Amino acid sequence: MTSTTGGARPPxxxxxxxxxxxxxVAEQHFSEHGVTGSLDQIAKSAGIGPGTLYRHFPNRAALLAALLAEREDHLTRELDDIAATSTDAATSxxxxxxxxxxxxxxxxxxPDPLRDAVSEExxxxxxxxxxxxxxxxxxxxxxxREGSARSDVRARDLFLATLAIAWVGKAAMADESSRPGINALIRTGWATL
Known part of the structure; x- marks a missing residue:
């Protein structure tokens, strides 16, 4: 039965x-097992069948996109804080x-599925x-514009660099100084001297 208002029915x-x-359940499962954790196990732990999971999230990327959307509030707050407190464009x-x-x-x-998504529309x-x-x-x-970043740097490359830093933080050889060290190296790549 279709809605008389012409809009889609709410779920x-x-x-x-x-x-x-x-x-x-997926938030907890991926936190414990990483993004390659079993989707069937997520369905089982949620008390539903795999078909129900796939009706809501047809693939792993769709489930990850929904989980990351839940985390956007943190980035929005960070954007607001940057706008309110940063004194220069390089710091921002x-x-x-x-x-x-x-x-x-x-x-x-x-970082792997995010990296893949950059080139998969x-x-x-x-x-x-x-x-x-x-x-x-x-x-x-x-x-x-401020002159604190090189003119040949691209936003896409900086985004990919953040994925590399995130990956390094979880690498087996990494220690507590790995992520800040790589971050500092990348900053020297985009900042003007």
């Missing part, structure tokens, strides 16, 4: 509960890149990545 209450439960850019590293470090293995994560590349470009352009 049923049980469907909303199932979706919320899947996200809750560096703070934004640091926030992206934290976001991309949410789950072990997350069909991925549910592609829109998320493109939005953050656009925000990065806004900060980068301001730093370039």
């Amino acid at each position: 049923r209450a049980d469907a909303r509960r199932n979706r919320d439960r899947i996200l809750q 850019l560096q703070r934004w890149l640091t926030a992206l590293v934290e976001w991309a470090s949410a789950f072990d293995g997350l 069909a991925s549910p994560l592609a829109l998320t990545c493109q939005g953050y590349i656009t925000t990065t470009d806004t900060f980068l352009a301001a730093a370039q």
Whole structure:
């Protein structure tokens, strides 16, 4: 039956509960096992069948996109704080890149599907990545106008660099100084001398 208002019907209450439960269980499962954790195990732990999981999230990328959307409030607060407290464009850019590293470090293995999504327009994560590349470009352009960032640096490359930093933080050889060290090296690549 179609709606008389022409809009889509809201999801049923049980469907909303199932979706919320899947996200809750997936958050915990990916936190414990990384993004390659079993989707069937997530469904089982959520008390649903795999078909129900796949109706809500047709693939791993769709599930990750939904989980990352739940984390966008933190980045929005960081954007507001950067706007309110940063004194120069280079500091703003560096703070934004640091926030992206934290976001991309949410789950072990997350940088890989994000990296893939940058070049796969069909991925549910592609829109998320493109939005953050656009925000990065806004900060980068301001730093370039200010003269504190090199003119040949691209926002896409900085976004990919944040994924590399997030990956390094989880690498077996990494220690507590690895992430800040790589971050400092990358900053010397975009900052003017």
